């Protein structure tokens with residue numbers, strides 16, 4: 001403690017050293033520009049579709065990394081950033097993932113799925129075969145960390161894990177699309193096999209498997225209907 005000061009001298013603001021805060025970097029726009037930016041972003045995002053037919057063309061690592069940086073900039077409960085992304089390009093690992101996923105999917109489509117779920121999936125034309133897991137150049141396995149583990153092996157709490165990882169995944173999907181890549185959100189259920197194949201620790205739960213690449217020549221997507229604004233928005 002410095003000469004001439006005591007604990008009782010400490011003013012409340014001294015417990016928040018100024019360097020803990022910094023000026024916000026905020027970019028505002030005139031209203032007209034806001035409007036055109038908002039519509040332009042919508043026009044771009046509405047073209048995003050889930051792709052299930054991929055070209056083997058490799059994707060640039062630097063682009064994937066930039067998109068992952070976007071994902072890592074997402075907000076999270078108490079800033080715990082409870083996510084981990086495993087980027088898989090190795091053909092052997094992709095084959096193992098495909099085999100394990102197809103085993104789960106066969107059980108899902110033949111035994112586990114309730115009739116209503118199968119009916120809802122029918123228009124999408126999905127089935128237990130997942131060739132895209134090998135054909136696509138890149139799989140991103142997203143893990144949600146139920147709790148953190150520090151260097152000494154001590155556990156610490158994470159908050160709103162699913163919400164946080166879901167938001168980061170949304171950022172990633174938007175970033176990939178914006179960069180000119182296609183992806184598929186894939187959820188073979190259960191996905192614990194991803195921990196084994198990708199050697200991830202028990203505090204991490206597989207959240208989603210993103211299949212990433214370029215669409216195959218002539219790729220087709222199901223015709224789907226999106227809800228109109230008034231069907232999913234209420235103003236009060």
Ligand SMILES: Cc1cc2nc3c(=O)[nH]c(=O)nc-3n(C[C@H](O)[C@H](O)[C@H](O)COP(=O)(O)O)c2cc1C
Nearest residue numbers: 048049050051052124126184185186187188221224
């Ligand atoms: C959480 C989640 C899980 C999904 N799981 C699968 C999946 O396992 N297999 C698949 O083919 N599509 C899957 N999808 C993709 C959806 O079927 C697709 O997003 C939906 O039909 C809308 O089509 P669009 O993404 O082209 O707009 C999933 C999507 C989400 C958000």
